[in-house]
Amino acid sequence: MSMNLPLAGQVAAVTGAASGIGLASARAMVEAGARVVLIDRDGQALERACALLGSTALPVVLDLLDPAQCATLLARTLALTGQLDIFHANAGLYVGGDLVDADPEAIDRMLNLNVNVVMKNVHNVLPHMIGRGTGDIIVTSSLAAHFPTPWEPVYASSKWAVNCFVQTVRRQVFKHGIRVGAISPGPVITSLLADWPAEKLAEAKANGSLIEAEEVANVVLFMLTRPRGMTIRDVVMMPTQFDL
């Protein structure tokens, strides 16, 4: 592995890495020279992903909605790699449509994964990063947090919460050499869009607003390769139509 690659010598952990944005982010980081721990509850998809990415991609099967399993994320990463430089908190669920029609258990699962798990995992990895005096944390948020629409109130609120978390934690930890940023894509072609209302998906397709997961991964890499000493801030990937 060439030491000239931008992430050479670094270790990353990416949640929700068996598919979609997480897989694209993990691939981009592997190609940029990092060793990457791919974390997901889907063990078979994770094995397939790591087989494709090569020996610097390491699978860890975890159901992040199980608090006991979630609490092992850092320990299991360190057992494989000995260090953690980059944490991409990406795993998330989607609940859209009218609030009155939503399944309360689905709302609970979504809020737990999109908000609680993100906060707990960041809380978990920070002492390790503070101890080393360096680290980068990226949270996958959403355009929905910046331009909330009436057809996804709970999802938009979950991403609003993590945006606020990112903006506040960033200011606590920058003095320790740790950078925290959120990436907020509009609609991305992944399995998550299967839960979108059909008419919204058709609208996004028709106006050219859909993007590929690889485009999000490229922006994550751009954020991570900003010169150290500069915050990585937040990136909103504006689609053709902002109220999607």
Ligand code: NAD
């Ligand atoms: P995806 O469904 O392709 O990927 C999500 C991954 O998370 C899957 O591999 C799934 O197995 C994993 N996962 C789900 N629950 C888990 C759990 N309990 N424990 C461990 N892993 C779990 O979806 P995606 O679009 O790549 O979503 C990734 C992130 O991007 C989410 O936070 C989502 O809110 C955000 N996002 C997606 C879009 C979009 O349009 N696709 C837009 C903006 C933001």
